[in-house]
Amino acid sequence: MSKFLRFNTLRNQILLGFMLVMIIVLASVGFFTFGQVSVLLSNNAEKHIQQTAVQATGKLDALLQQINTLTAQVAMSATTQRLLSEEMAGVPISFTDRQLLQQEVRKYEAYATGIRSLELYTADYRRLLPLDDFRLTERVSSEWIDRVDEQMGRLVWFGLDPQNPDGVIAIRSIRLIDQSFSHAGYLMVHIEKSYFELAEATEREMRESMGLFDQSGKTIFSDFPQEVDSRMLLSHVGESITIDGTSYIAIQKQSEATGWTLAILTPMSYVTEGISVLRTTILVSGVVGGLLFLIFTLILSTMITRPILNLIKAMRGARFGTLKTSPITSTTMEIHELNNSYNQMVVDLNELIEVVYEKEILQSRTELKALQAQINPHFLFNTLEAFYWELEDKGEEELAQIVVAMSGLFRYVITKMDEDEWVTLGDELDHAERYLKIMAMRMMDRLSWRIEADEDCRRVPVPKLLIQPLVENAILHGVEQRVGPGTVILRVEQASRPGFTRVTVQDDGPGMDQERLRYLYAVMRKGHVSATKGHGIGMVNVERRLRLSFDSSTEGLEIKSEKGQGTTVSFEIPNEYGSDMSHEDDTYRG
Template sequence: MVHMGKWNTLRNQILLGFMLVMCIILALVGIIMFDRVSVLLRNNAEKHVQQTAVQAAGQLDALLKQIDMLSTQVATDATIQTLLGKEVQGERVNFGMRQSLQQEVRKYEAYTTGIRSLELYMTDDRSLVPLSDLNLTDRVSDTSIRKADQAKGKLVWLGLDPRDADTVTAIRQVRLMDQSFAHGGYVLVRIDKSYFALTDNDSVSKSGTRERMGLFDEEGRRIFSNFDRSIDSRQVLHHDGETIELGDEAYIAVESRSKTTGWALVILTPVDYTTEGISVLRTVIVVSGLAGALLFLILSFALSTMITRPILNLIKAMRGSRFGNLKHNAISSTTMELRELNNTYNQMVDSLNELIEVVYQKEIIQSRTELKALQAQINPHFLFNTLEAFYWALEDKGEEELAQIVVSMSGLFRYVINRSEEDEWVTIGDELDHAGRYLTIMKMRMLDRLSWSIDTQDERRAVPLPKLLIQPLVENAILHGVEQRSGKGMVMVQAEPSERVGYTRITVTDDGPGMSAQKLSSLYEAMKEGYMSSSKGKGVGIANVERRLRLTYGEETEGLVIRSREGKGTVISFEIPDNGKGKAQ
């Protein structure tokens, strides 16, 4: 097994795999090619002819589709639809409107090369663009107009323009989308013949294939061709698959017709093109196979060595890293992938070294911070006793209002500072009482500017929930709602049965300035991140409540639901199950 492991390396696997594949390919190619090279060459020549025909047809379809898309954009343009709709409804389009429409059409003409003009006509054949007194019947025949009407909005290709031999025309009916696709007029497209030049004489002479190509419309008129002008269309049309004589050379004719336009595409391929080069190719195959096998053996050995050597060096460096010796590995390869792998390893080494240093510094800082925290601890009962002493002193002096504020502060601090882990779950009644104490304190600070109410049913006060979920929402309602008003403000807290059976909905409402839809969307995004920037504080209250709801109840709650409109106030609510079951329990 150890002896076999020495040979089971990546380099040997690459070399053996390459050579095995190459030998199989050369053997199969040699056996098949020597027996059937002649047949394959003829088939390849025929396939080449068919491929040329398919490519030419595809190129033609692409050109036709481009014109179709352009005319569709013109026909569905909002400005054109509006003006033609006015004409259909009897409202005449003035000259200024026609000028602006002509500028709009000129923009579309610039989209595609070869467009001579885009013209718009109304249902009564009057010209809308261009700005002339021409009628549609002056451009095309009545038969062409009937074809456009029968096509019901589809583009109709008319072929060569009888009045201009260098122009191809197409027409489509404009359908008014706002008027149940009623007939609204016509779009006439005039294209230069050169737009349909599928090839040119220079490319034919450079390729050496001596193939000839021609495009004819439904009436046999020549739209494009790269063979002699003296050749009549009747000599090449309707001879698909046949051999025809043109001058001193024989050609195989391949003809295909476009389903879109009915035009005929004719490709003429010399007969001798399908049989030339058989003996030469046979010799080249044999010599190339022998030379390729030798060259492939040498290159495979060099390539496998070049690939595996840098990997072996990287493995050595990684083995050294296991013992805490994190050092860079020198780059020894010019291959992009291997250089990137080596660079990534070196970057990882730098990151690990930096991380080790950061962790070391953090441990020192944490130790110092914990020491300072221990030194700064204060017994919270000292604070409670002091506040109660203030209460009795104020009570003796008759300062009942201030005494109630001190009592509220004492209860507020006792509720918040209590560190008992068992006290993390409280009832809705406890939360509402805590919110009431907070509102009492804020009422004294804001005087008549703040009024508040807490409304709940007795059976809802016993529903359990995590501690400090309601008071942050009340605080948010005061800071961002009531305090932002110029006059008096109101905060309402409600706990009521939800529409879902077995759930309670808690709602905090304020009549502040509210939020726009954009700001509300930003607030939801910030809640997902767990932090919100705010000029009133650090903005963690709502995000903290949202996160605790998700962590505690999971899919049992949809989290915070916020409804707000500018000038209409804000409503924040959430639902919790009455049985108090959550992930934290």
């Protein structure tokens, strides 16, 4: 029985059902369609692409041959040969002869289509036609001129005109027939780009798109549906490429005469016109597979849901009383384990209910004690308030103000412990002022103090109780250690760094030597003070809170002190940092 449960799992049942469905559907579709569709697509695509390439190449060769024939006639004409022969013999061509030559060339231009102009140059690159003093070296580079010389009178196709991108130029050298075909000059033909359109408008709408690119990849002619990068197009030759949401097959053919590349994009939809056979096969296979899938799904769902429904009935019964276990009725491993897990959960829940009940009783007692503990701070504040009014009635205004300062001091430290521990610098300065008032009363004439703060700095957020320990430290280790009266100055101002505020606590006490100063920096870096020495606890705590609250935005405490010169402790904090501070009225001011 255990061996049967090991293999009779829900995963195996679902896997077996889906596997049967997929094998039946894929075998039917693949066996029926593979042979017919592969042959159909292969023959259709090969026939169409080859036919298109042959036709386009033949038409391009015919256009190129027309230009080649025309330029050859101009170069071999009697007038051209005679004038260039005289030029080679040292007899300059007169302006009248140039006009005569221009008329001769215009006759050829009149009977040719697509030719914008013909330009004639001497062997030393001077232009004879048109009638100006332009030089061949100013039209094309010397590299191309050398290439023309190497071709010995054959037409060399340059590509797009660098001075006029709307046209294409080709050059051939002129050879004198009666002088052993010696080099006598150059003939340049300037052709319109529209001359190389290889497809009619009706053909473009239904079938392929064509593009003609020169040796540098610049477009001479293109009827692609949108602008296409020639390098990207030529890198996908023989592959499928998507342009403007339409898939194409890209092929190319290079012209031997010009070195140009003819690229043809054939729509995939046109190539696969015979795909209807595949579509019908897929539909039939889909219907058959869908029926089989439905049957097996019904069987599997019945096998799965029946034991689960029994478990659901047991769970619903738990709403009406104590949780009870469910009997095991399924032989499927997963359902069997699910039922066991439910029964174990019922046992655990019954135990948790009892534990929670006891914890609620304990929590109620704890809350009662917490409410009683809250009476103590209120009693302290009410007592201080009564002292204040009593002193006011007796005219003891100075003592009354001290009581108010003590009340504000306690209220600032004790209250709102559950709220955000961030306050404003204004709150901290008011708290330090109350502390200084109390200490001034205790020390009488030995302590004088003042607070200097920019109004804009009072809204800067800081952690609570950050400044008071430094003021306390200045009084304890500065003023009280001094013979005679002393002064404590608390200054808040804009730092030299933009966006930062500087807080400084200064006293005129006995100061510290360098050894004591190095010790303070060492314990601040360590983060705690040893129990045997115990000095600098307040400064260590302030240093740690600065590092924890402002991360790398602060450099910590900066201590400056010399023996007999007093001590200055300062730090810089960013103006915007920490918890979101509501700029409401100060609730801590007493």
